[in-house]
Amino acid sequence: MSAPEKTCGPCQACCVALKIDAPELRKPSGTACVHLAMQGCGIYETRPSVCRSFLCGWRLLPELDASWRPDLAGVMLLELPQSQLPKTYRNSGPGWVLVILDGEKALNLRLAKFAARLVKRNAAVFISAMTPRLPLNAQLQAPVAAGDMKAVLAVLRRAHDALLPARNARGLGRIWALYRAQVDRMRATMQQRRP
Numbered sequence: 001m002s003a004p005e006k007t008c009g010p011c012q013a014c015c016v017a018l019k020i021d022a023p024e025l026r027k028p029s030g031t032a033c034v035h036l037a038m039q040g041c042g043i044y045e046t047r048p049s050v051c052r053s054f055l056c057g058w059r060l061l062p063e064l065d066a067s068w069r070p071d072l073a074g075v076m077l078l079e080l081p082q083s084q085l086p087k088t089y090r091n092s093g094p095g096w097v098l099v100i101l102d103g104e105k106a107l108n109l110r111l112a113k114f115a116a117r118l119v120k121r122n123a124a125v126f127i128s129a130m131t132p133r134l135p136l137n138a139q140l141q142a143p144v145a146a147g148d149m150k151a152v153l154a155v156l157r158r159a160h161d162a163l164l165p166a167r168n169a170r171g172l173g174r175i176w177a178l179y180r181a182q183v184d185r186m187r188a189t190m191q192q193r194r195p
């Protein structure tokens with residue numbers, strides 16, 4: 001259940017970053033949904049159930065404050081159901097994908113500590129850059145056991161670097177820059193409307 005005070009606002013990261021493969025809507029990851037308009041979802045009232053039911057990790061996890069909203073944090077946390085996890089992790093709750101939208105913003109000690117908390121409770125952890133995801137648990141075990149958050153962050157950075165060629169090959173950096181520009185415009189408009 002989402003924390004009641006959290007709303008998506010101008011974020012829309014999931015409308016761009018995620019692959020959607022539902023009968024009523026299909027799109028690849030890293031591509032803006034055809035229904036995404038200047039003011040947000042252009043079919044909000046009639047948006048498909050796959051959109052109505054989706055909440056990112058920031059919406060789901062009460063402990064994450066407002067600064068973790070994906071458009072602000074540069075990372076979207078994607079919950080994975082147990083059915084999609086390797087067997088070893090199925091008794092440890094959902095898995096999580098750290099979907100890195102903006103490496104400069106996202107890859108910091110705060111994210112390293114979050115990943116470390118997941119690894120400590122044997123949750124499956126993956127990283128993606130709007131690309132196929134890479135598993136992280138094996139690489140994170142030793143630095144997490146040592147309590148070395150700088151080393152945890154180094155693992156995240158190396159994994160992200162390994163994903164960048166695939167991200168760049170699809171032109172996702174440019175798509176993300178366009179998304180950022182739109183979100184900035186929406187945020188400015190929302191601020192102007194505030195009394």
Ligand code: SF4
Nearest residue numbers: 008011012013014056
């Ligand atoms: S990524 Fe999360 S906060 Fe952003 S629009 Fe989607 S559900 Fe809302």
Ligand code: SF4
Nearest residue numbers: 015033035036041051
């Ligand atoms: S239909 Fe609307 S909510 Fe769903 S992905 Fe497209 S823009 Fe986002």
